[in-house]
Amino acid sequence: MMRKRKIIGIIGLVLILVIVLFYVVRIRPMVKEYKKIAYDKLANIDEDTFAKLENTKVYGKNWELIGEVNSGSYQYKKISEISKYVQDGYIAVEDKNFKSHHGIDYLATVRAGIKLVLNRGKATQGGSTITQQLVKNSFLSQKKTFTRKIAEFFLAPEIEKMYTKPQIMEYYCNSNYYGNRCYGIGNAASYYFHKNADQLTLSEAALLVGLSNNPSRYDPVTNYNSSIRKRDRVLKHMLDAKVISKTQYQQAKNEKIEIAEYRKNVKPEGYQTSFAIYQATLELMKKNGFEFQYTFQDKEDEKQYKERYQEEYQKYFQKLRNGGYKLYTSFDQECQKALQSSVDHNLRSFTKKKKGKYELQGAAVSIDNETGNIVAVVGGRGQNDQYNRGYLAIRQPGSSIKPLLDYTPAFDSGVYYPSKVISDRKTSSGPSNADHSYSGSRTIRNAIIHSTNTVAWNVLQKIGVKNGLKYLTNLQFSNLSYLDSKNASAALGGFTHGVRVVDMAKGFATLENGGVYQDNSCIDKIMFKEHEVLKHKNTRKNVYSSASAYMITDCMKDAVKNGTGKNAQVKGQIIAGKTGTTNDYKDAWFCGYSRYYTTSVWVGCDDPKPMDNLTGSSYPSKIFSDYMTKVHKGKMKKDFKMPDTVYRKDGDLFSKDIDDTLHETVLENILKEQIKKAEKAVEDFEAFTITDGESAYLLDDKYQNVCTAIEKVDDSTQKAKFRQRIENHYDDLLEEQKKWKDAMETYATQKEQQRIAENEKAEKEAVQKRQVYEQQQNIKLVESYISRLDVMDTYDDTAEDIITKLQEALKKCEDYDTYDELNQKAEQAIERVRNLNSDTTTTESN
Template identity: 45%
Template sequence: MKKTRKKKKSKWSIFLKPIKIILYTFLAVMVLGCLAGGAVFLKYQKEILACKEKAESIMSKTSKSDFSQPTDTRIYDSSGTLIGTINSGHYEYVPIAEINESLQNAYIAQEDRRFYKHHGIDYIGLLRAGLVYVKNKGTITQGGSTITQQVIKNTYLSQERTFQRKLTEFFAAPQMEKKYSKPEILEFYCNTNYYANRCYGVSEASRYYFDKEAKDLTIWEAATLAGISNNPSKYDPVAHPETSQKKRNQIISNMALRKLITEEESTFAKEQPLTVAKIYEPGMKENYQTSYAIHSTTLELMKNDGFVFKYVFNNKTAYDAYKEQYQEVYQTKSDMIRKGGFEIHTSLDTNIQNLLQSNIDERLKKFKDVQENGKLALQGAAVCIDNRTGYVVAIVGGRGTDDEYNRGFLSKRQPGSTIKPLIDYAPAFESGFYYPSRLVNDNLFDKGPKNSGGKYFGPISVREALNRSLNTVAWQVLADIGVDKGIAYLGKMRFIGLSYMDNGNTSMSIGGFTEGARVVDMAKGYAVLANKGMYSNKSCITSIKSQYDGEVYNQNQADDRIFTEDTAYMVTDVLKGTLDKPYGTGAGLGLNVPAAGKTGTTNSNKDTWFCGYTKYYTTAIWVGYDTPKAMPGVYGKTYSGRIWHDFMAEINKDLPAMDWDMPATVSLSNVDSIGEKTTSETGRKDLFSSIAEAAARSDSSKWQQEEERKKLDSQSQKNLESAQASKMAADQAAAAISATIAELNGLQYRDSTTDDKINTARKLLEQLVGTEYYDGLKPQLESAINHAMSLPKKEESTTKPQEIGPGMTKPVETTTPVFPGDMDPGGVGQPDGSPGGFDYGPVQEEPGM
């Protein structure tokens, strides 16, 4: 048997053997890896495909705006002055050219040393992370993510360390690298990192920690920021300065190791003490101007999304459903604004705002009681609108400037009589069946309201009833035109405080709302009267710029016609009387320019108002307690009216005294005794609208009813005038008889005139048959006659007068002696001192009818 001969090993075989082992091992690992990968894929196929699909969806929709945080929302007044900042971290996006190269190098050295070489995935880093993952039995304890992957995580994914998130990053990163350049991705990274202490993005972090811009960072400052963003809670230099410095120095060493800085620079940077400036600019506290601006901006954003606003509701179901929908959308938009990213320009005039605030504070300064929450108990709120533009120029939500609760648009209060022009009289004038001179019977009705002071005037014109603020008349007017019709007009004027429970509620006529009215809504409602019946859709917003979408405010919002120009003019003309009529509830509050307005006081004086306007401005004022309670002696004319007067006098003082132009379709016509238009000259005139009359005529059935009413009223007035004339004649006759009785009883003798007086008195007494005077005067007169007839008769001279000159005579003395007391002192005359005899005179028309 032959011996097997061993092959002689060459020196190359010794050298190649380890390589073969490594290759075989690598191939084995690769095979096993493929097998394991296949197994994993088969097991988690759905999850993997889902992650891939998610990554594709993300990258298909990505845009550069995704990689920036919202900036602070800033609010400006009408002059462009910043009046409010809603702090979202003072974020500012900076381009890569304005980020110091030291920070870029720090991130590359620490986070992704092969950043400029890979295409989104660092497979070596990923392999290292995978081995650790296996070692820790499925628990992810370290990354391996590239800067590209971290940008995706920061922007689109959660911070949780899960397999699904890592896999989504894995699929998305290569796609991002195809879409964006390396500098752009590094720019996104610096602007999306969080640096602790509410610092989002490198710009705010640079200002907060080092009081400088990102382009001016030193090596050690850049290394500090890179360390913070690696783990903000752990490496925060404010909370953990030692840990932060250690991390900083580690990053500096890595920068030197990667030849990104020199050893000298590294040594110098490490020697620098870790000092931070902590320069933090807090957001401004919300004030009355900014809170209303945010509210108005919220509504504009809702409009942009097509939200349909509703104000009048048929039932509880519709009301509740709308309120829920509104609140959800409103909150979303409001939160969006407060998170930042908006620049809001307003019409709010800070000078006018300060004047209005100071007037409220000054007038109410003596009321010093406070609530349990520390706020002043008695409060005031006001809104001023520039009628020339339709914009709100001032809104005061309370006394002082420390109270953030803005009662100008947040609080709903009972409006009292200030609602009457808007819900009662203007809609009634629109119908054509009511006009300033129309008479309405002012009486206390069963289940009706009472007039303030308990006084009732009977038939009274609408004009005077509104100036006197008579509740019974307003109540009748709204009941006649229909409560829901009046409410519909408030809905057209965007009144927020309307409820389904108000439908058919006649107490709405005098301000009896279920919820109440806002001050801003009252101001905008009165501005409709000031602006020829047009409602302005403007609030206080003149521009809204989004950080991402540019200008998003529609400035071309057309005004809405609410009332005809005729109605607005006639109501305005009537409301002037509130200020200039002696019986007007706002008498004494007139201005140096034509003005109109209305007072309002609720039950027990719990809410007091004054709403009024000139050609230039409309202002609504409310005074009351946050928790309503009685305010004895406080009325709409007192505090609210005085605040209105003082404020409006100041802002109108340098303006021309412009009045409202009477429309061509309004006429000043003669008015008869029942307040109706007549061609006869009566000496009294008032306003009538041909447009309103045409509207009334179009309702043929009601027009006929009104014509019948006018006939009845005319006949009733004639009967009343006849009765008044008869009463006056009876009063005069009774007075004449009483004077005659007194005269007869005072005689000491009778003469030739005595019989004439007796006959006249008896004729007058016959006229009083059937009156309240007859039975009382008859026996008195008979007794007086008997007395007179029992007296001696005085003898009179028959001697002719002696002529003493051409056309002149001299009286001749009688032969009958004159006894003391015979002459009636002062002669026989009337009680008012007029000469003897009785003049019935013409029947006088009662003033004011």
């Protein structure tokens, strides 16, 4: 007997030594490390730590819910909104001493510790309290490890000091995972039983308590019988804990559980929701110091900016889509309904579809002129298309850009005014008029009324393309290229990339607002978890002078009354506006305004193609008129107010800021510059002599150049003097040229051969450039489709349409060096989107 006791004593001593050694070697370093971790965790804790993010919601101008971004439809429930059966069930099953301990149940912990030692450091038995499980759900991994237990051990008592027991139970119930994408008791009650969490029966509550222990094993949808057996065990625990009676126990066991599988129907994101997310992203970027850029010095400058922009944009865009935000906007539901109806109704005859979407599309944006806020945005026909053309489509604006880029900046220069006469002639380097007729000259007002291309071209050439683009920069046009600064075609809307419907609306609203740009969009304020993150502050910037803005408005009134914009008239209201049509009939616009609203309308195909009878005077003008008629119902007729800086003289408008004396001074300065250039050209011609075949050959070119310089002088007397000086010298040179006939013919032959060789070289280079450009464009197209897939959060027909386009685009890249890399990215993007509707996530808790 003594021998047996001695053996037991030795074993006990050895066991104690093993435990001490285990503590010193394994546990003590962990204790030190996790004390630090616990402190770091607690330093950043608040009540929001224990809640998932609800869907981001978008509200209209009257604070009515108009859309939301589905991030899981999480519902946070206060303790008063959670069934007492759920609370009692968790205490009975998970933590019988919950109401009395201070975060740690030491007996259960010791029991788990002994098992740990016996199993050589492998955790096989849980001793976690509800508080410890809350810590695990909120801060730590779900993996059963000893190191995680240590972290729980230090964090749980601190949590108990910070929050009451009801708060801890509330956080716990809201942080548990119940399978089938149900986070929190609110989602679980809604999905499984189509009930609020405080309406659960005892039987239903017991099922959910058991479910959160192992959501995959006890899933009542796929493993109904297992979930019922687990429910019964939970009920038995509750009976043993005396929180329910035997009668309640038996009734709950006998209750037939019906699984609802209910999902809250979150409508697909409409045009207002997607636009609000976009604008909120920009607002958050601005708030956090991002500097937006609208013009670029060169290709590298543009590339670097776009990389910075995309990185920042995706960061805040993803935050908004992850949930928790409330976006309060200026969207007016009456205006939205009217604008969508007008687009759909006026394009109803175009029924041809391509992959489920109408081939001919339309988009429009409307602004309240009093506030500068966007009140309606339509991104396409119908409301089931996720592609919002109101801000995503980048299209050529045609003549609708002329008031913003050509004429109003010209009025600002002081040299131009509505009655200014400008050349209307076809030149070799200039554009054609739409009707191919030319009057020789016409006033700017008349050119606006009839949308004359030659006049707009000549005006922008005079004031300078760079100068005109400065105005679009101040209007925050977001798709200008560094190439546009040398792009004369921009005068007629021929940009490197194009413009957006929303930018055109903001630009025309600036004209109505006396030339003052308002930095408003649709965002009033942004909330995150009930805390105000941002309150939009309207900033104003003078872009055009008030006089110039009024003069262009007056001209565009005539364009609507008597010109290309007749179909945009609104009965009982005064409208100013401008049509726009690209010369291949791929894009058509009408942009205009009353005293009350500014609206821009675009019509065209997503894949640009010519359409018969598609002009700014047709469908865009009719959509504009239809919509504006609806929203002006009952409003008083108002004309645009002429500012004090404008006066009438000889039947036309002028600016007081630039009076007659200044006009004369400006004209005198222009004449002096013309004479100076002509004098230089004449002197060079007078010094020209023929000394060989080359100089003899160049005589005609020299003569034409000096004649052109003289012709530009707007003074007939001075012009005659210059001509007299060159004619006698030209006659002498013609006689001299005859002596060099053979040499001149030899030079001409050599010149022609050189020209042919250069043309052949240029043609080869052009072919190479076209091939490089085509490759770049094909790669960009693939990358753009991949980017569109990367931001999608649902798999639907739209996603499959994009996948088809991506695969077609990818085929064109098969011979490129980058094909394998592109193909891998495409496959990853396609796989991600196609798996969006499958849910295999499971978690496991103690």
